[in-house]
Structures are given as C-alpha cells and as structure tokens.
Amino acid sequence: MRFIAQRVAQIPIVVLAASALIFVFVQVLPGNPGRNALGPAATVEQVAAWNVAHGVDAGVLERYIAWLAGFVTGDWGTSIVYATPTFDLVLGRLGNSMALGLLAFALLMPVAIGIGILQALCAGSRRDRASTVILLALAAVPEFVIGVVLLIVFAVAIPVFPVQSGAAFGDGAVPELRALILPALTLAIGSLAVIARTTRSGIIDVTRSPHYRTAVVSGLGAGAIVRGHVARNALIPTVSILGVYLGSLLVGSAVVETLFGYPGLGELLVTATQRKDASVLAAGVTIAATVGVLAVLLADVAFTLIDPRVRFRGQSR
C-alpha cells in the first residue's frame, strides 16, 4: 500500500511538471499565433492586434499561472484556433482517443499474449524463429505504413471500411465501430511484437527456473503448475509493459489519428502545436500525462497483486 501511495503522491508532481514544460516549450516553437491565424498577408499591426485580443501577448509566467489557476477550477480557457472552450474540446477528444485505444488494447492483449505463449511453447523451433522474424518485421514497420496498407486493402480494394473514421460519428454504434476497426488494428499491430516477445521471454524464464522444475518433479498437475507457478510469474513483465502501452493507447496516436481522420487527442495536440494554441496544448498534455501516469499506476497495482515480492519490499522499508 505504501508503494501505491507513493506512486499516487507523485502524480500531481508529474502532471504539474508536464504542464509547465509544455507551456515553456510552446513559446520556443517558431511561429506566432496571430500570424498563424491571419496568414502571411496580414500586416504586423493586424497580427499584434489579434494577439492582444486573444490574450497571447502577456509573459509566459503570467499566462502559465493564470492558466494553471483556471485549470484547477475547471476554466481551461478557449482555443484560439477553434474558438471553443478548451475543456470541451480536450475532454471530447480524450473520450474519442480512449474509445479507440480501448478497442486497440482489447484487440492487442489477447492476441499478443496468445502469440507469446505459443512461441514459448515451441521455443527454439523453426515456427518460433519464423514468427519472431515476422513480429520483428511488423515492429519495424512504421504505424503510418501499416495504416496505409490496411486502407489500400480494406478501404480502396475491398471497400468495407471508411478512410475517414470521424465521418461515422453520430451515425450509430455499428458504423462508428466499423470506422474504428482499421485505426485500432493499426495501433494494435504496432505494439504486437513487443508484448508478444515480452510474454514469450517471461514464460521461458519461468520454465527454466528451479521452482518450476521442483513443481514438475513434485508431481503437480499441469493446470496447477500453469496457474500457480507459470502464469503469475511469467506475466509480471508483460503486465508492466501493458501499463505503458495502455497509457499511450488511451491518449491517442497523432500519426494514426491524422491518417484516419479520427478526431482524437493526439491529432488535436499536433494541430495545437502547429498553431501555438497554448491553452489546448497545455490542457491536452496535462490530461495525457495524467492518463499515462494513471495507466502506469494501474499496472503497478496489478504488479503488486501478482508479485508478492513487491508488497514485501514495500512493507520492509
């Protein structure tokens, strides 16, 4: 419990640091919000007037403190690009990204763990080596390429999924689910290799350990060995890495969301960065950091439940 409490206590510090960093970083990016909004033909006076009207001419520290005070009270400001409340914009996009990320995670987890188990069971065989090569090849292919290939096959050659996923919003559950499948598959394929390999390694490590051999020679049944000695220990590294992947999947992939025209948080943050939309960028990154840290916390909780050594170490301190 102490271990978890420490992690919980770290969350606001991490989130605060992330928000401050992004607020500073956005100042050093090239470009001017007023210039971005009005275009190159606007005069310097017009750009300056626009910046004053939108409150982006004050100092960084002054604006950050004002933003932070608003953020904790639910007033996240207004997007200077979309002229809409940042609160609604960011949380709406987060919801979209979480829906996509959860579907990707639901597709990814059983398949990746299943492949890892199968590989471990035939470790060293030609099948294991072949599947390792395929997985590593998939891991080496950028998400963008995987997405484009899926679109060429399933949106152009066999037109059963839309290219632009966002267009299905509001059309009902079935069209929306259909629109999510290709981006979710793209996200899942991108993470497949690492999780499968981690699962495989975990199982192989356990089956080569003394306690596993002791369990086998002591005559325990296969089911008892898998439940009591293999699964719990072998999944420790997998659970740890799943937490990280869950966090990144839930806050969206800028590449995948941009390619599929999916209005998620990742795509929003790219736009906010390009246009120097500071309130959106700061709120979006802060929320993304929060979700990411919570996902890791979730993994830590699972970690302590699976691995009693973590609980023991926590108590001994």
Added chain:
Amino acid sequence: MRDQVSRPAVRVTLAALLTLAVAAGGAACATSDVASTEQAAVYRMPITDPASEIDPLTAADQSAMAITGLVTEPLVSLTRDGELMPRLAVDWTASDDGLVWTIELRPDARFNDGSPVTAADVVSTFDALIADDSVSPGHGAFVGIVESVAVGDEDSVEFTLSRPFSDLPILFTGTNTGILPADYEVGSWLENPIGAGQFLLEDYTIGVGATYVANPDYWNADAIELDGVELKIYDDFAASVLAFQADEIDRIGLTVESASTIDVSQYETISSGYNRFDGIFLDVTAPPFDDVAVREALAWAIDREALVANVYEGNADVANDTTFFPDYSPQPSGLVQREQDLEMVAELLGGRTPSFTLTTANQLLGEVLQQQLNAVPGFEVGLEVLSTEQYFADGEASPWLTAPVTVTNWAKRVPSQYVSLVYGAGAPWNASHYANPALEELTAQFDATTDAVARQELADRIAHVQWSDVPVVIPAYSKSQALQNPRVKGEFIGAIDFYTGYNFAGISIEP
C-alpha cells in the same frame, strides 16, 4: 514432401481467409450510409483542418473560407475566364471623376434567416472590413482605395474612394467579402451561420468536417441542382488520395503525389483559371542585385519552360516578369518574351560571378531554380529552405522581406494592386526594397481611367518598367488542377478553387 508443399498453401489460404473475414466483418457492419450520401446528390470535397477562425470576415485560410463561403454570398464573383459575374450586386457604375461607385443590389436576395439583404448590410460588412482595427485578411485589398461606404437609395450602396480605381468591382471578388447582416457580431458565425449564399450549414464537427444542404431561399435557387455539399477534413494528403480512390470524396488536387498513385484516366481532370505566381524578389539596394544588369541576367538565365514542366506540371503559362495575368484585360504589348539565353547572360554579367542564396519556403521551386542557375556559367547560388512559419516570421528581420533573394507565392490580384503591395516605395511587402515614382504615377493613372485606349497604353508602360527594372522575376502564372469523380456533371462557372467566390450553379451528381 507432400507436407512441405502443403504448409505454405495452408498458410496462404489462412491468410486469405483472415483477410476475407476482416472484410466480411466490415461489410456486415456496413450500413446504407455511404449509399444514401451518394443518392442524395452531395458534392464531397476534402479540406484540411482550418488554420484560422471560422468567421466570414476573418477567415484566413482556404478551409475556413470554404466552410463560411458556401453559406455567404459576395457582391460579385469572377467566371473562370476572369469575367465579372453579378451576385448580390446587379450593376455597378463609377462617377465621372471615378471617385464614387454606385452598386445596385439585387432586390430579391435574402439571408438564410429570411431577412432581406439591404444596403445597410453591405455598408456594415464593408465598414467592418475596411476599419482601421480590422484584422480581416481582406482588409489590405481596400487600404488606400476605399475611403468610406454609405447607403445610396433603398437598393444601392455608394463606395467613396480616396483615388480613382477602375478595377474596384474585382476587389469585391476577394477574400472576406461575403455580405453579412448589419447586426452581425464578429466571432459569432458558428453559433449562427448566417449568409445569403447557396447552402445552409447543417453541421460542423471540429476535426471531421461540415455538411451543407441547398438553401431553398437562395436568389438563384433554381440553378443549384445539388442537394448539398460535404467538406471532409483530411490532414494527411495520402489519406485524402485514398479517400478519393475509395469514392469517399469527389475531387482531389492533381499533384505529383496524387498522380503517381491514381489512375488519372479514370477521372475527369478539371482546371482552374490562373490563381498565383511565384515571384523571385531581388534586393535592389545591395550587391549584386543593385546592378540592373545582374537582375536582367538572372531573368534571362531561367529556363521558364522547364519550370512550367517540372515545377508546375504543365499547368502554368510562361510569364514575362510583369504582374498582368493572361486573363486580365488589357494585356501589355511590345515586350520581348524572356527565355533562357546564355549569350545574353554572359554579355550582361560581363565576366562577373554573382554569388547569392535563394531563400524560400517552396522547396521544389527553390531546388529547381538553384539547379538551373548553377548550371549557367557565372552564377553561384545557394539555397535556404525554411518552414512556412520561419519564412513568414514576424519582426523586422522576417526572412521573406529581408533576405537578399526570396521566392514567395502571391495570390492573383489586379495588376496595380501589386504595385501598392510589392513595388511601391511604401509598399508593406516590398521584399525587393524597390521604388520608382514613375511606376507609381503610371499605375495611379491606370487605376483612374476606364478608357480602353488609355488603359492599353498605360498597361504597356507599366509592364515595360517592371520588365526593364526587373526587381521581381515572375517566371510563370500558374493554375490548379484537380481530378474529379465522373459522377459529377456540369462545369464550374468560377475557378475550381473558388478563390473568387463559391458557385455550384450548374453542377449536379449523376444518380
């Protein structure tokens, strides 16, 4: 042996079955949404996420202008041949001294809330546009020209000018000139998408797109055969190309990237009128371009035909370093068309070797120009390619206005506007730091007269100064091309990229 042969076959079969399963799953989920959109005669266009506010008065990028422009109506627009076309204005006349223009309004035009379009609405719109504190990108077109706007009689508006300007009606075809109600508040458009245009905004979803239905109260509603228009946001060009191939959208810009993946022969290729030029701005106040002979040498060193072929993909016309687009009347006469002439270059350089760096945000054009010039004996040319943000950065040291040689894209305007924006002593975007009182005087005379003979003579003289002094090398006037789904019938009356107003009259969708 049999086992070895059959395993790959089994794997291939399994892979095929998996593919079919995914496809079948999608097909099973597929509803009639796609079919219904197609049946509803909706023209579907790709846009990118708007980069500016979505307000008719302040929209600064093409996407924001498209979202608002389908709903609003200008006074005048241009046909694809460059002819003026009445919209909310039905007639326009200038006073004898050219200082007062009277614009007669269409009496039967209404906003989409049912209220009539009045002279007060036009006055209010232009007051907002020309106000000193206006942040509208369209503001610059009227600076130094329109002094005030007032209601004439019931159906007319009077524009009082600070100097005679014979091309005033063309300025009404520019950006941000859609007429809005007199009580319109800037920034409120998305809450109440008001306008007197061809379509009604049905829905706009940030990051996804906008849908429109035909406006039944449009003054020329009978000419609008479409049920609606849909704008779909694709921030990745590859995705929009795939969407075009998948029949999700009806048009895609014809570029090297799209042409390399699309079977162009399956689609109709449509072309806009002239819409821009890329000017090479030479700093005439510093070596080596303070010497007009060096500027001329550079102008004669460029292979313009090759630029048209390799940079503009054939969709441009060779230009001759003047600001008279080919569809503008009058056209200057009496100038020798510049083309690559290495003997002329050698003679003008007289053994000198000008060394300079091209600064631009247009990588392709910059690279081709660099290669061309470095292949000409006498030139040593470097290249600095900047991002758009870097190139157009604010401040006194903005590269596009201070670098010795810059290559900048300019949208189409009337010829004299470029003098006040680019060539004049006080011009705000005079990247060449050039000034010639004679040119400004000729342009003022050109703007002031409507006499065809006098305008032709003045056009010849203006063009001759631009050609002789050559502060800006203009190698080509370019157009845009797009591929269009053959289900679309009819020809767009105006430019296909709508830079002078949105007009879907005569466009229909084949059932």
